[in-house]
Amino acid sequence: xxxxSLIKFNDVSYRYESDTDTPLPLAIKNIDLDIRKGEFVxxxxxxxSGKSTLAKLANAILAPExxxxxxxxxxxxxxxxxxxxxxxxxxxxxxxxxxxxxTIVEEDVAFGPENLGIEPKEIRxxxxxxxxxxxxxxxxxxxxHKLSGGQKQRVAIAGIMAMQTECIILDEPTAMLDPxxxxxxxxxxxxxxxxxxxTIVLITHYMDEAVKADRVIVMDxxxxxxxxxxxxxxxxEETIEKxxxxxxxxxxxxxxxKRSGVNMPSDILTPDEFVEAFQRCVSGGGVL
Amino acid sequence: xxxxITIGQYFPGNSFIHKLDARAKLIVTFIALxxxxxxxxxxxxxxIFIFSIVSILISKISFKVVLKGLKMIYLLxxxxxxxxxxxxxxxxxLLEWWKIKITSGGVNTAIFMAVRIITLIFxxxxxxxxxxxxxLTDGIDRLxxxxxxLKVPVDTLAMMMTIALRFIPTLIEEIDKIMxxxxxxxxxxxxxxxxxxxxxxxxxxxxxFVNSFRRAYELAFAMECRCYNGSNHRTRMKTMKFSWRxxxxxxxxxxxxxxxxxxxxxxxxxx
Numbered sequence: 223x224x225x226x227s228l229i230k231f232n233d234v235s236y237r238y239e240s241d242t243d244t245p246l247p248l249a250i251k252n253i254d255l256d257i258r259k260g261e262f263v264x265x266x267x268x269x270x271s272g273k274s275t276l277a278k279l280a281n282a283i284l285a286p287e288x289x290x291x292x293x294x295x296x297x298x299x300x301x302x303x304x305x306x307x308x309x310x311x312x313x314x315x316x317x318x319x320x321x322x323x324x325t326i327v328e329e330d331v332a333f334g335p336e337n338l339g340i341e342p343k344e345i346r347x348x349x350x351x352x353x354x355x356x357x358x359x360x361x362x363x364x365x366x367h368k369l370s371g372g373q374k375q376r377v378a379i380a381g382i383m384a385m386q387t388e389c390i391i392l393d394e395p396t397a398m399l400d401p402x403x404x405x406x407x408x409x410x411x412x413x414x415x416x417x418x419x420x421t422i423v424l425i426t427h428y429m430d431e432a433v434k435a436d437r438v439i440v441m442d443x444x445x446x447x448x449x450x451x452x453x454x455x456x457x458x459e460e461t462i463e464k465x466x467x468x469x470x471x472x473x474x475x476x477x478x479x480k481r482s483g484v485n486m487p488s489d490i491l492t493p494d495e496f497v498e499a500f501q502r503c504v505s506g507g508g509v510l
Numbered sequence: 511x512x513x514x515i516t517i518g519q520y521f522p523g524n525s526f527i528h529k530l531d532a533r534a535k536l537i538v539t540f541i542a543l544x545x546x547x548x549x550x551x552x553x554x555x556x557x558i559f560i561f562s563i564v565s566i567l568i569s570k571i572s573f574k575v576v577l578k579g580l581k582m583i584y585l586l587x588x589x590x591x592x593x594x595x596x597x598x599x600x601x602x603x604l605l606e607w608w609k610i611k612i613t614s615g616g617v618n619t620a621i622f623m624a625v626r627i628i629t630l631i632f633x634x635x636x637x638x639x640x641x642x643x644x645x646l647t648d649g650i651d652r653l654x655x656x657x658x659x660l661k662v663p664v665d666t667l668a669m670m671m672t673i674a675l676r677f678i679p680t681l682i683e684e685i686d687k688i689m690x691x692x693x694x695x696x697x698x699x700x701x702x703x704x705x706x707x708x709x710x711x712x713x714x715x716x717x718x719f720v721n722s723f724r725r726a727y728e729l730a731f732a733m734e735c736r737c738y739n740g741s742n743h744r745t746r747m748k749t750m751k752f753s754w755r756x757x758x759x760x761x762x763x764x765x766x767x768x769x770x771x772x773x774x775x776x777x778x779x780x781x
Contacts, residue, residue: 281735305737313735320725321732325643325676332747334736345747367679381736 228389228421229280229311231255234289236275249275251444257423262415264432265425267441268466273425277391282307309338312382316394318374327377328353328362334385352380356410372403376410389421396428408434429470433491440465453489472496520642526755527569527640532649534756539637541763545770546629551780554773555625561766562632571639579635580628587627591620622780643675652750666740688717
């Protein structure tokens with residue numbers, strides 16, 4: 223199992239620099255975390271819980287105050303490895319407008335591989351592949367500012383994909399998007415993970431997105447409070463609420479029904495599961 | 511209102527001029543601009559003026575668009591021409607009133623100057639109308655690349671240009687948003703004296719600047735994440751190649767230069 227580890231946090235703490243004399247509290251407190259190759263991990267947490275800091279630490283943009291982070295065995299505190307670490311772990315940020323560099327979609331996607339000094343023909347191939355896998359190939363000659371939010375964000379994801387990183391960390395990529403845009407981006411991420419085996423770390427505060435992950439990590443004030451499959455994590459209603467989060471809608475409804483005496487299982491996550499369990503309840507005479 | 515800004519506007523197309531290599535287009539435009547200043551009489555000037563009109567026709571860009579580009583500077587054209595009338599005292603006197611003397615030489619230079627400026631605008635705007643901003647910066651980057659040997663950071667300059675062009679529409683959108691936000695708060699941007707209106711712009715520009723710095727910061731992060739480090743190891747996805755069209759264009763301006771010099775030689779100079 224040890225070989226499968228892609229990003230490894232060993233007792234990591236981090237604190238942002240303060241403008242005044244009093245130091246700020248730790249943003250990340252003694253975190254131990256192991257993200258394995260091919261996983262689809264969702265990181266949940268309310269604002270200021272340290273989840274974005276986690277992304278910047280994994281990408282060597284920030285160096286830990288104490289502890290070590292290893293990406294494929296490379297120490298992120300070692301500045302000479304920065305370049306290689308960023309070729310392994312790519313980050314997509316929240317605001318697509320502020321991460322698109324070029325004036326034409328395909329040129330923006332080519333930006334990363336161009337920086338890596340790759341042959342023009344190979345760049346062409348990678349750009350086309352990346353745009354196809356996020357479903358933006360028809361838009362390759364468009365100007366980014368004329369695209370919708372979801373489309374821009376998919377271009378940003380393609381830009382990281384074209385660098386062929388093993389892992390993509392997405393820092394609230396859907397926060398600024400409408401429901402349709404969110405679904406487009408979510409589908410693109412799932413496809414990358416399932417079809418191309420890219421490790422995905424999705425930082426989000428939408429529960430319904432986290433449900434689709436293989437593994438969910440819940441953060442609260444710089445610590446990891448829950449870590450497990452969505453089913454395991456969302457069964458812990460109390461801890462989730464203490465972390466300032468809410469359960470997915472269907473889970474909330476199931477819990478409420480259960481409290482009022484309906485015989486519902488406590489591990490319901492998706493609408494389909496809910497419908498199935500509810501039907502069983504009704505036909506089995508489970509209601510009251 | 512702000513959407514009227516047309517700096518570096520590009521009209522995609524498929525014409526001969528659109529298909530020219532960006533480097534060739536830059537060089538040809540540069541030579542053509544020099545040729546405008548080489549012209550000494552109406553014959554040579556007419557030649558280059560016709561050249562600019564023919565080029566616009568070939569590019570299939572509508573004349574409406576090109577004339578709209580002139581609108582911004584018609585005052586400049588008028589002013590320069592009028593000044594020429596008064597300052598030139600050569601030739602026959604056409605009109606004399608008090609201390610002002612209008613001569614045929616003055617009128618000639620006035621017309622000459624006006625046509626010259628118009629041709630200048632036609633040719634230079636044709637470059638931006640028919641070349642995508644990316645191709646243009648790429649072309650400049652490649653043309654200037656010999657300067658890298660003199661330690662001029664050509665790559666970095668080209669990247670700065672690309673980013674500036676990339677953010678023009680974003681910032682224009684943002685100005686619109688801020689203006690609406692301030693109007694919603696009761697800001698009065700359209701009435702009052704010039705000074706008052708200028709003052710009303712302050713609450714527009716301060717948020718704009720603050721936001722731009724935030725954007726720059728985030729963009730820098732994102733660029734770092736994509737392994738940009740300003741070094742010379744960068745490669746390009748698109749390679750540029752000269753084609754027969756580019757040689758035709760070069761030949762065209764070369765022949766024109768020769769013709770202009772001949773016309774200058776055989777006919778008397780206006781200026």
